[in-house]
Amino acid sequence: MINLLLFPVLIPFLFAAVLLLFPKKVKAQRIVTMIGLLFALASSFVLLYKVKVDGVQALTLGSWAPPFGITMVSDMFSAMLVTSSLLIAFFVVWYSFSSIGEAREKAFYYPAILFMLTGVNGAFTTGDIFNMFVFFEVLLMSSYVLIVLGGEKVQLKESIKYIIVNIVSSSLFVITVGYLYSVVGTLNMADISVKLAEIGPSGIVTVIAVLFLIVFGIKGGIFPLFFWLPGSYAAPPIPVIALFGALLTKVGVYAIMRTYTLFFTTDVGYTHTLLMILSILTIVVGCIGALAYFDVKQIIIYNIVIAVGVILFGASVMNESGMMGSVFYLIHDILIKGALFLLIGIIIKITGTSDLRKMGGLMKRYPMLGWVYLVVAFGLAGIPPLSGFIGKLLIVQGGFEGDLLWQSIFILASSLIVLLSVIRIFIYAFWGEEKGEHLISDKKYRHLLAPAITLATITVLYGVGAEYLVPFMGDATNVLLDPSLYIDAVFEGVK
Amino acid sequence: MKTNDLIIQTTTKLVFFIIFLFSIHIFFAGHYTPGGGFVGGLVMSSGIVLLMLAFDLKTVQDMLPINYTLITAIGLLIALFTAAGSIFFNVPFFTHVYDYFNLPLLGETSIHTAMFFDTGVYLVVVGVTMNIIQMIGGDE
Numbered sequence: 001m002i003n004l005l006l007f008p009v010l011i012p013f014l015f016a017a018v019l020l021l022f023p024k025k026v027k028a029q030r031i032v033t034m035i036g037l038l039f040a041l042a043s044s045f046v047l048l049y050k051v052k053v054d055g056v057q058a059l060t061l062g063s064w065a066p067p068f069g070i071t072m073v074s075d076m077f078s079a080m081l082v083t084s085s086l087l088i089a090f091f092v093v094w095y096s097f098s099s100i101g102e103a104r105e106k107a108f109y110y111p112a113i114l115f116m117l118t119g120v121n122g123a124f125t126t127g128d129i130f131n132m133f134v135f136f137e138v139l140l141m142s143s144y145v146l147i148v149l150g151g152e153k154v155q156l157k158e159s160i161k162y163i164i165v166n167i168v169s170s171s172l173f174v175i176t177v178g179y180l181y182s183v184v185g186t187l188n189m190a191d192i193s194v195k196l197a198e199i200g201p202s203g204i205v206t207v208i209a210v211l212f213l214i215v216f217g218i219k220g221g222i223f224p225l226f227f228w229l230p231g232s233y234a235a236p237p238i239p240v241i242a243l244f245g246a247l248l249t250k251v252g253v254y255a256i257m258r259t260y261t262l263f264f265t266t267d268v269g270y271t272h273t274l275l276m277i278l279s280i281l282t283i284v285v286g287c288i289g290a291l292a293y294f295d296v297k298q299i300i301i302y303n304i305v306i307a308v309g310v311i312l313f314g315a316s317v318m319n320e321s322g323m324m325g326s327v328f329y330l331i332h333d334i335l336i337k338g339a340l341f342l343l344i345g346i347i348i349k350i351t352g353t354s355d356l357r358k359m360g361g362l363m364k365r366y367p368m369l370g371w372v373y374l375v376v377a378f379g380l381a382g383i384p385p386l387s388g389f390i391g392k393l394l395i396v397q398g399g400f401e402g403d404l405l406w407q408s409i410f411i412l413a414s415s416l417i418v419l420l421s422v423i424r425i426f427i428y429a430f431w432g433e434e435k436g437e438h439l440i441s442d443k444k445y446r447h448l449l450a451p452a453i454t455l456a457t458i459t460v461l462y463g464v465g466a467e468y469l470v471p472f473m474g475d476a477t478n479v480l481l482d483p484s485l486y487i488d489a490v491f492e493g494v495k
Numbered sequence: 496m497k498t499n500d501l502i503i504q505t506t507t508k509l510v511f512f513i514i515f516l517f518s519i520h521i522f523f524a525g526h527y528t529p530g531g532g533f534v535g536g537l538v539m540s541s542g543i544v545l546l547m548l549a550f551d552l553k554t555v556q557d558m559l560p561i562n563y564t565l566i567t568a569i570g571l572l573i574a575l576f577t578a579a580g581s582i583f584f585n586v587p588f589f590t591h592v593y594d595y596f597n598l599p600l601l602g603e604t605s606i607h608t609a610m611f612f613d614t615g616v617y618l619v620v621v622g623v624t625m626n627i628i629q630m631i632g633g634d635e
Contacts (some may be wrong), residue, residue, distance in 0.1 A: 003582045010588075014575055020568035062589040069587075 004050060005057045005074035007043035008082045009121045011036060016114035026105045030097055033110040037090045040117070044083040051079045052472065056479060056489035058127065066490050067188030073127035073490060076475035077327060081124045081254060084331050087458070088246045088338040089117050091451045095342050096239040098447040099349065104149050104237075112149070113243065116142035123251050127490060129180065130187045132255065133173050136219070140166050143248060146240045147232065158235035165228040169218040176211040183208065190490035193262045193483050201266045209264035209271045213256060213278075220252025222312065223282040226305050230289065233304075234297045238345030241297065245304050246338040250330060253308055257315045257326065261480045268318060276316040280407055282309030283414050290421035294356045296344045296429075299421050300337070303380065306418060307333040310411060314395035322398020324477040328466070329391030335459045336380050336387060340422075342452040343373045347429055349448065352439045356425065361434030369449060370430040376456050377426060379463060381419035387463035388415075500549060507549035514542035522617055523610075532613035536620025543621075544628060552632055563629065567622030574615025577608055 015036030022028055051057055051074055060069040074082075093113060100109060119139025126132045144166075148159040181187060183204055184195040196205060214225065221229040233244055256275070264271050282305060289302030311333065314326030344354075346369055351359040363370045375386070382388030392415060399408030440448075462469070479485045518538035525531025547555045581590040593607035 002585060003588050006588050010575070010579070014572075017568050017571035017575060020564055020571070023564065059587050061587055062591065063587050 002059055004043070004047055005059060005072055005079075005125060008040050008047065008086060009072075009118055009125055011040040011043060012086075012114040012117040012121070015039075016111045016118065019111040019114065020108070023108055023111075024106050026102055029105060029110045030093075033093055033114065034090075036114060037086060037093060041083070041086045041090060044079070044086050047074060048076075048079050048083055048472075051076050052475065056485055058489045058492065060490075067186050067191035070131045071127035071188055071190065071490050072125050073190070073486065074125055075479040075486060075489070076472055077257075077480060078124040078254075080327070080331055080472060080476060081250070081334075082121045084334045085117065085120050085124070085247050085250075088334055088455075089113060089243065091338060091342065091455045092239045092243050092246075094451040095242070095345070095448060098444055099345065100237060100239055107149055108145065109149060112142045112145040116146065116243070116247075118142075120247050120251055124254060127189045127486075128187055129177055129189055129192065132189075133170070133177060136173065136251070137170065139248070139251065140170065143244065146243070147236050149240075150237065152235075155235045158232045161228055162232040165218060165232075169215055172211065172218075173215045176208060176215055179204070179208050179211065188490070189258075189262060190483075190487040193487055196263055196266065199266075205264065206267045206270055209260070209267070210274065212259050212264075213271075213275065216252045216255040216259070217278070218252070219249070220256060220312075221249050221282075221305055221308050222256075222278050223285050223305075223309070226282070226285070226308075229305065230298055230301050233301050234295070238341060238348065241301075242338050242341035242345070245301065245341055246334045249304055249308055250334055253311055253330065256312060257330075257480065260315065261318075261323075262483050262486060265318075265483070272316045272318060275312055276404070276407065279309040279312035279316060280410060282306070282312070283411070287414055287417040287421075291417060291424075294428075296347060296354045296356060296425055299425060300340050300344060303340075303418060303421065304333075304337060306414060307337070310392065310395060310414070313407065313411060314391075314398055317398045317402035317404060318481070319398050319401050320477060320481060321394045321401055323480050324473050325391050325394025325396075325398055327391075327473050327476045327480075328394060328469075329388070332379075332387045332391050332459070332462060335455065335462060336376060339376045339452060339455040339459055340380065342448075342455060343369065343376060344425065346445070346448045346452060347373075347425075349440050350438050350445070351429075351436055353436070356428040359429045359435055360432040361430070363430040364434060365438060366445070368453075370426070372449075372453055372456050373430070374426055376459060377419070377422035379459050380422055382415050383419075385464050385466075387459045387466075389463060390466040503549045507545055511542050511546055514538060514545070518542065522613065525613060526607060526609055532616030533620055535613075536617040537624065539617070539621050540624035540628070543625060547628070547632065552629065556629075561625075563622045563626040565622075566618050567626065570615045570618025570620075570622055572615070573618065574612050577611040577615065580608065 015032060019029055019032055057074040058071055060066045060071045062069050116139050119135045119142060122135035122138065123132055126135055144163055147162055148155055184192050186192055186195060199205060217225045233241055260275060286302050286306030286309060290299050290306065293299055311326050311330050314322040314329060348354050350362065353359065379386035379388050382392040396408045396411055399411065518535045521530040521538055522532060522535030578589050581588050591608045593605055595603050595605050598604050
């Protein structure tokens, strides 16, 4: 099965197209979506196994020879990201059944999610820089649908901002790819890597590197390009925020990590130092935002910004510990942000508000929710043995090895602020006197809690079982740090 | 406001079929020469838009009671399944094949799997374009 690496991209696409045939039949939509996601998940697990056993998988579409055809490459890093994105989508869709409302379900909500997954998984899998732009567009188009679906006033306002920002960044993307093409004369990522290594350090390549950082930085939400993120992500309903928060920024982060390890390794002193400085600043503004708001959504959204900074800091030091830490932390963050958004979604459903000052005393009626939230919050802050710990530990270790003493200490300190920001939610929402009324029935509460708890359990297992994941993370790190593995897989049998 | 559109209506009735046939022609011209499903689909949609200009949205919807979302979905599925044929032969996705067939009337014709893919593209383009135009045009 040489086409195996395409299955996580194609299966959501197939099921999305099938869903368009009967948009008004809500029950059928739900069932078909779940079946599709299960198939896609199964294929991604098979892919993980195959990549682990046989190494990097590469396929050039249409039987053309690389670098002329569009190459799709699945290394351990991308296979793991594909699996976690499908996993998150599975839980978000499950959660949506009792949360999103029939009106949206009848308006192409599920097809939009599946089309977005096609784009996300495609962007993770592609080995062609222009094709990456195409998959970015696929996921952006679907995210436009999801952000505006429902047509509330705040959604319309924020979606205009979101669309304008993304159109600007997409056009900059094409321009940057054009610059790169004019320098190296190829679009195949493995081939670009070879050609750029031949060219060596040069001014224009550094300019292109910084342009790519701007393009992907807008999508990923790094300082100072994150300005659109807190507003736009707060507008749609919770399942959509969970999907955006867990996946979309991570696509930008993935693209930065991929281009900064595969392409731009000739002028590390400039490009990666810039990346490091920006990632530290990203953490600073994220921390300020996470403490400044009384709105639960904003607190978690600013935590996304912090996480983006932490991951990119690990990637910028370019040594084994830092890189492995980044990979660990990236997957951890996808899972934990999904779980957190689902949990605060339940809090918002119960109290009918996202303002911390208007809620309180939920512990009495909803102890389970409280404890699960506390565990996930500890996981986010990185308290051992939960999932955030190992990633952050490795990132900090990488920082020390890279002689970035103060920056590493700063990352450690930022964990305390992360902890404080999420514990504030716990204190305000769960402690104290009961305030306000409880708006949802017990049955609905249970239905919402089930996917959230399952996802939370997975994050705990991710942390506790980190030992078993090390070989996988090691493979991902090796390919990132040694581009020749990636290049050889693409040109296998050609050169 | 009802204006007297006799000239444009009469012309449209004739021209529509020319546009339709031309879009089919462009569709088949694709692959070796400029043309193909995307352009053909756009030409076809512009023909339907001309109908809408000459008559009005309601009349055209009665004339062509087509669910364009359905057309889009069918187009996507045709394109996907044509490309997915390669999966069953265990060759890279999108690999295309062609052969020559003796068809009645047409004689020896080369038939290419890319054509079936393009049929899907044609339907998707018509479906999406008409969906957008109907949605914007129907919104008073």
